[in-house]
Amino acid sequence: MELLTILVSGLLGLIVPLGLVIDSTAENVIRSQLATVEQLQVRVDNAPTHQLLQGKVESIRIAGRSLQLKQQNIRIAVLELETDEIELDPSSFRQKLPKIKRPLQAGVRLVLNQEDINKLLQSPEFLSRLQKFNIGGSSESDSSPVYNFINPRVEILANNRLIFQVELQEENQEKKLAIKVESGLSVVTGSQFQLINPVVLVDGEEFPPQFLNNVVNNINQRLDLRNLEGDGLQVRILKLDMKPKKLEIAAFLRIEPSSKFLETRRS
Secondary structure (H helix, E strand, O other), rough: OOHHHHHHHHHHHHHHOOOOOOHHHHHHHOOEEEEEEEEEEEEEEEOOOOHHOOOEEEEEEEEEEEEEEOOOOEEEEEEEEOOEEEEOOHHOOOOOOEEHHHOEEEEEEEEEHHHHHHHHHHHHHHHHHHHHOOOOOOOOOOOOOOEEEEEEEEEEEOOOEEEEEEEEEEEEOOOEEEEEEEEEEEOOOOEEEEEEEEEEOOOHHHHHHHHHHHHHHHHHEEEEEEEEHHHHHHEEEEEEEEEEEEEEEEEEEOOOOOHHHHHHHHH
8 A cells, every 4th residue: 555655646746747737848847756767648638728728637547568657766667647537726827737627536456566666665655655564663762672664575476365475673783583474465446455375474484373363354454445535545556466576556536625645746
């Protein structure tokens, strides 16, 4: 879910600022949001003139390959995105990020390569987020040991299975614990990722099954995309396809005008 949140927040910057523009202008705006791009095509279906003046655009379609988002440690191998009608507040056109008057809806298809996912996992930003899962103490007054996650990486297998590996190191200690998780991954009712039949090894020893269920249940709860709805973002997964070294996701997005994701990008 963390990866999907990063991608969604990055994509918002590609959609909303376009406003009343033609295809070539829209493409230039999007290119300005990217560090590198191999291929990019943009089509803006404009509404009649009187509707354009009211801030309405029929739809925007984006297709690109090998897109590196600025300020995000992720490269998207394939991006296909198409919005429904967009209605902006005309009084906000001069703002950095114009306001939408009604929910913005879009369909998106993403293909991510294993190599690029691992670059994201090993970025300082992701490692910082990963530390929130710290199983040790978090304050100076807590005598419990503090652990750091090191070198997280994933191997994408066939049939929607993956292997996730990470090292766990107690602060100020040299010894590391090697953690390996092999699991299936599925989507329930379009809104919740779930680990299927996971096997966890700690330094080559299988993690006790009596403790594993609690850990898996906690992870599955964190992978519930309905957690985003309170922030004005609805995500429904339409397709999840994992092949060796490649991940494909197709999803429906609905962003409310009051979404915190939009407010973050305005700041």
